[in-house]
Amino acid sequence: MALLDADRLFPLDPGARALARELHAAVATAPIVSPHGHTDPRWFAENAPFPDPARLFVTPDHYLYRMLHSQGVPLDRLGVPRADGGPTETDGRAIWRLFAEHYHLFRGTPSRLWLDHAFQEVFGVDQPLGPATADAIYDRIADCLARPDYRPRALFERFGIEVLATTEGALDDLRWHAEIRASGWSGRVITTYRPDAVTDPDFEGFARNIEAFCALAGEDPARYDGYLDAHRARRAFFRGFGATATDHGHPSAATANLPRAEAEALYGKVRSGRADAAEREAFRAQMLTEMARLSLEDGLVMQIHPGAFRNHSAPVLARYGRDKGYDIPTRTDYVRALKPLLDAVGEEPGLTVILFTLDETAYARELAPLAGVYPCLRLGPPWWFHDSFEGMTRFRQSATETAGFYNTVGFNDDTRAFCSIPARHDVARRVDAAFLATLVRSGRLTGDEAHEVIHDLACRLARKAYRL
Numbered sequence: 172m173a174l175l176d177a178d179r180l181f182p183l184d185p186g187a188r189a190l191a192r193e194l195h196a197a198v199a200t201a202p203i204v205s206p207h208g209h210t211d212p213r214w215f216a217e218n219a220p221f222p223d224p225a226r227l228f229v230t231p232d233h234y235l236y237r238m239l240h241s242q243g244v245p246l247d248r249l250g251v252p253r254a255d256g257g258p259t260e261t262d263g264r265a266i267w268r269l270f271a272e273h274y275h276l277f278r279g280t281p282s283r284l285w286l287d288h289a290f291q292e293v294f295g296v297d298q299p300l301g302p303a304t305a306d307a308i309y310d311r312i313a314d315c316l317a318r319p320d321y322r323p324r325a326l327f328e329r330f331g332i333e334v335l336a337t338t339e340g341a342l343d344d345l346r347w348h349a350e351i352r353a354s355g356w357s358g359r360v361i362t363t364y365r366p367d368a369v370t371d372p373d374f375e376g377f378a379r380n381i382e383a384f385c386a387l388a389g390e391d392p393a394r395y396d397g398y399l400d401a402h403r404a405r406r407a408f409f410r411g412f413g414a415t416a417t418d419h420g421h422p423s424a425a426t427a428n429l430p431r432a433e434a435e436a437l438y439g440k441v442r443s444g445r446a447d448a449a450e451r452e453a454f455r456a457q458m459l460t461e462m463a464r465l466s467l468e469d470g471l472v473m474q475i476h477p478g479a480f481r482n483h484s485a486p487v488l489a490r491y492g493r494d495k496g497y498d499i500p501t502r503t504d505y506v507r508a509l510k511p512l513l514d515a516v517g518e519e520p521g522l523t524v525i526l527f528t529l530d531e532t533a534y535a536r537e538l539a540p541l542a543g544v545y546p547c548l549r550l551g552p553p554w555w556f557h558d559s560f561e562g563m564t565r566f567r568q569s570a571t572e573t574a575g576f577y578n579t580v581g582f583n584d585d586t587r588a589f590c591s592i593p594a595r596h597d598v599a600r601r602v603d604a605a606f607l608a609t610l611v612r613s614g615r616l617t618g619d620e621a622h623e624v625i626h627d628l629a630c631r632l633a634r635k636a637y638r639l
Contacts, residue, residue, distance in 0.1 A: 237496025
């Protein structure tokens with residue numbers, strides 16, 4: 172019994188469906204370019220077997236456990252580590268049985284598509300997951316994971332990954348990337364510079380982070396210029412391990428371009444912990460513009476991921492730490508927020524700023540018009556809650572008429588779940604095939620153009636935008 176419909180996500184109209192099938196087939200086995208994600212570089216450095224199915228699929232993936240938690244399943248029972256190191260479930264089979272018992276919760280969600288794709292295409296599972304099949308599917312996956320051809324590097328090669336970018340904080344020593352390099356393995360795993368811990372005054376331990384950050388670079392944390400030079404040094408360190416991009420997860424898209432004396436005074440205030448909420452937001456805003464200036468110097472592509480109320484649940488944050496599924500979308504302004512940065516450097520050749528959003532209302536009103544005129548701006552793919560068939564379709568429908576295809580950057584999977592990477596790229600390629608087929612059938616695109624665009628969306632735009 173197949174878990175996947177061969178024509179899933181294609182249009183219902185027979186002619187459009189046939190064309191979508193043809194377009195998808197043209198890129199179904201194209202290389203995977205994954206320029207932004209959160210997989211663990213340690214997997215590829217050590218190349219050890221994944222411990223068990225639960226720790227491969229469930230425990231690291233907040234897409235999954237947030238849904239289970241919404242129905243009352245405690246995170247402890249899913250093996251999610253506690254911030255204090257306290258006890259949580261360690262029996263992989265028990266976690267898997269609990270997951271299988273609640274698998275029906277994922278009906279109609281993108282997670283269900285990704286999971287079924289991984290079960291069928293990666294592990295050869297041919298029966299739906301549920302309480303009655305949980306143990307058999309667990310044993311099937313566990314048996315596979317014990318084999319050499321299911322170790323991380325082998326799966327990386329089997330998935331056809333051309334390049335995979337992880338994301339590390341500015342204080343990271345990149346030891347796992349160093350081990351990958353030293354191993355001589357040919358897989359291309361690169362890092363991405365994520366400085367939130369030293370640019371966001373609301374990040375826990377901000378003052379201590381700045382001290383450690385400047386110490387790594389041999390700079391004086393009391394000097395604003397020393398702080399900026401520390402960023403230069405750390406960015407150069409990350410570039411040495413393949414980084415082509417930075418990533419900034421600020422609460423808003425606010426930017427600022429303060430006179431130097433004001434910026435220096437603001438830095439002193441946030442570093443001392445005396446800044447109020449408005450001043451902390453002003454510092455984040457100033458740092459986006461400073462990061463854009465540094466990108467002009469070193470060529471790193473800049474990604475801005477605004478508009479999430481991060482770690483919304485204070486009790487969950489205290490018990491389990493950051494990034495446990497409690498990031499909630501907020502309304503986000505881009506037109507006014509980005510103007511200081513764009514006035515300062517928006518017309519500079521060589522700068523690329525990729526914008527993401529969790530506010531879909533901004534696609535046609537703000538983001539597409541901005542990217543459709545500013546040479547430095549590109550639109551990232553639908554992200555987090557909108558990394559789905561409907562979300563991707565709405566994005567194409569809302570943005571294409573104003574920004575076109577070539578002010579977007581293709582697809583990136585933004586995942587911590589390794590085995591979902593080919594599934595997510597397959598969904599994106601199917602969505603794009605369906606959208607292009609509709610354009611051809613309605614006379615807005617020729618068939619030859621659609622075949623060219625599907626290759627651009629699958630690989631070429633990401634390579635170009637991320638300088639890969």
